Amino acid sequence: ENGKWAKNRAAAKAGLSKKILTAAWGKTVTFTKYKAVKAGKLCIKINPYQTSQECAECGHIHPDNRVSQSRFVCQACGHQDNADHNAGRVIARRGVRWLLSGGYQPKESKRCRIFRQKEEVAIGPVRSESTPGESIVSHDIGNGIMQGTANQENLFVRRETPATTV
Known part of the structure; x- marks a missing residue:
């Protein structure tokens, strides 16, 4: 209406x-x-x-x-x-x-663990594999860790100074 x-x-x-x-x-x-x-x-x-x-x-x-x-x-x-x-x-x-009727099949439980890599502490005159212009970079990828070297311009990099011999 x-x-x-x-x-x-x-x-x-x-x-x-x-x-x-x-x-x-x-x-x-x-x-x-x-x-x-x-x-x-x-x-x-x-x-x-x-x-x-x-x-x-x-x-x-x-x-x-x-x-x-x-x-x-x-x-x-x-x-x-x-x-x-x-x-x-x-x-x-x-x-x-x-x-x-047997339609239910229990699934196997999966456990997820995170393994952390322990840092190795160098004692004494040990030479590092990286040159003074490079630093060791580690990337977490899934369950593994990929390591490589990069130049000093990269951010968020753990700096490692080469050991000197006396």
């Missing part, structure tokens, strides 16, 4: 969708796995496809099972429950079934 759009709350829905997308669900999964490992628990991901339409009692899947946002009534067996609670039970049952 009057050339205006009827209110359909599309802007509110768009705002909610944007908030959900920016909620960083990947970090939630990462933190959940981290906390589970720290507590000595198993954490697995289960496909949530049609969990809101599947009955936790008989396994019947149909869109009409989800009566409303919060109510679940199975059309086959008559089971009634809160929709979220029913979906949680379905996910738990799928996880147990997957574990019992």
Whole structure:
């Protein structure tokens, strides 16, 4: 009427969708796995496809099972429950079934260690391999250390003075 759009709350829905997308669900999964490992628990991901339409009692899947946002009534067996609670039970049952079928294979844990190179201290009249105009440069690359020589113009270089003989 009057050339205006009827209110359909599309802007509110768009705002909610944007908030959900920016909620960083990947970090939630990462933190959940981290906390589970720290507590000595198993954490697995289960496909949530049609969990809101599947009955936790008989396994019947149909869109009409989800009566409303919060109510679940199975059309086959008559089971009634809160929709979220029913979906949680379905996910738990799928996880147990997957574990019992042998689908879970534990990964071998990898350990990452950092080895630091100890500096050698020269005692007495030892001649350095670098000339007075060069310095030893070391770069950390992955797990190894690459060493080479560079001129004095380079920054962040450990200067090494050649030992002199008396």
